[in-house]
Amino acid sequence: VELKGxxxxxxxxxDRELVGRVVERxxxxxxxxxxxxxxxxxxxxxxxxxxxxxxxRYFQVESWRAILEDRLDxxxxxxxTVKLWAKGERIVATAEGNGPVNALDRALRVALERIxxxxxxLAVVDYKGRILEGKHGTQSTTRVLISATDGRNEWSTVxxxxxxxAASWQALEDAYTYGLLRxxxxxxx
Numbered sequence: 001v002e003l004k005g006x007x008x009x010x011x012x013x014x015d016r017e018l019v020g021r022v023v024e025r026x027x028x029x030x031x032x033x034x035x036x037x038x039x040x041x042x043x044x045x046x047x048x049x050x051x052x053x054x055x056x057r058y059f060q061v062e063s064w065r066a067i068l069e070d071r072l073d074x075x076x077x078x079x080x081t082v083k084l085w086a087k088g089e090r091i092v093a094t095a096e097g098n099g100p101v102n103a104l105d106r107a108l109r110v111a112l113e114r115i116x117x118x119x120x121x122l123a124v125v126d127y128k129g130r131i132l133e134g135k136h137g138t139q140s141t142t143r144v145l146i147s148a149t150d151g152r153n154e155w156s157t158v159x160x161x162x163x164x165x166a167a168s169w170q171a172l173e174d175a176y177t178y179g180l181l182r183x184x185x186x187x188x189x
Contacts, residue, residue: 018051022046022047025050026043026046032141032160033132033141034158034160035145035158038145038156038158039145039156039157039158040155040156041148041156041157041174041178042178045178045181056177056181056187057177057187057188058112058176058180058187058188059084059111059112059176059188060084061082061083061084061173062083062084062085063083064080064081064082064083065080066080066100066165067080068100078097078099078102079094079103080094080095080107081094081107082094082104082108082110084111086111086112086115086116086188088188089115091111092111093107093108093111094107094110095107100165100168101127101165101168101172104165104168104172105124108172109122116180116183118179118180118183118185119179119180121150121183122148122150122175122176122179123149123151124146124172125147125149125154126145126147127145127146127147127168128144128145128146129144129145129167129168130143130144130145132160140162141160141162142161142162142167143158143159143160143167144158144159144160144164144167144168144170144171145157145158145171146158146159146168146171146175148175148179150179150182150183153182155175155178157170157171157172157174157175157178158170159171159172159173159174
C-alpha cells in the first residue's frame with residue numbers, strides 16, 4: 001500500500017503509528033473486497049477518518065429503503081425512502097428513479113440539497129458493479145465503483161456488501177461526502 005497523504009491534502013506528519021493503522025485498515029478492507037486504487041475519494045475519506053480519529057460527517061443516515069415494483073403492464077417502478085439527520089434536522093425524502101441506484105441517488109439529493117445547495121452541481125457519471133469471488137451467484141459479495149463530478153473535478157468511490165443496493169448506497173454516501181468536502185463545506189461533527 002502506497003500512501004500519498006500530502007497529495008490528498010492530508011498530512012501524515014511522519015507518524016509511524018498512524019501510517020501503520022492506515023495500512024492495517026486498508027488491508028482489512030481489501031480482504032473484504034474494497035479497492036482503493038480505483039476509488040481515490042473513498043481512500044481519502046478513510047485516511048481522514050484515521051488522521052482525525054472519526055469519520056468525516058455531513059449527515060447521519062437513520063435508514064433507507066428501496067422498493068422495486070414489477071407492474072402488470074411489464075414496466076418496473078423503483079422508489080427509495082431515505083431517513084437521515086443533517087445539521088440537527090431530521091429529513092425524510094422519497095424519490096423514484098429508472099433503477100434502484102438512480103432512485104437512491106435522487107432520494108439522497110432530495111434529502112440534502114436544501115441544506116447543502118453545493119450538491120446541485122454533483123452528478124454521478126459512471127457506475128460499475130462487480131461480483132467478487134468467494135461465494136457463487138446470488139450469494140456473492142458485490143463491489144460497486146461510482147464516479148462523480150462537480151463539473152470541474154471527478155472522483156471515484158467504492159462500496160462493498162452482499163447486497164448490490166447496499167454496496168451502491170455506500171459508494172453514493174462517500175461520493176456525496178467527498179463532494180461536500182471538495183466544495184469546502186465544514187463537517188457537522
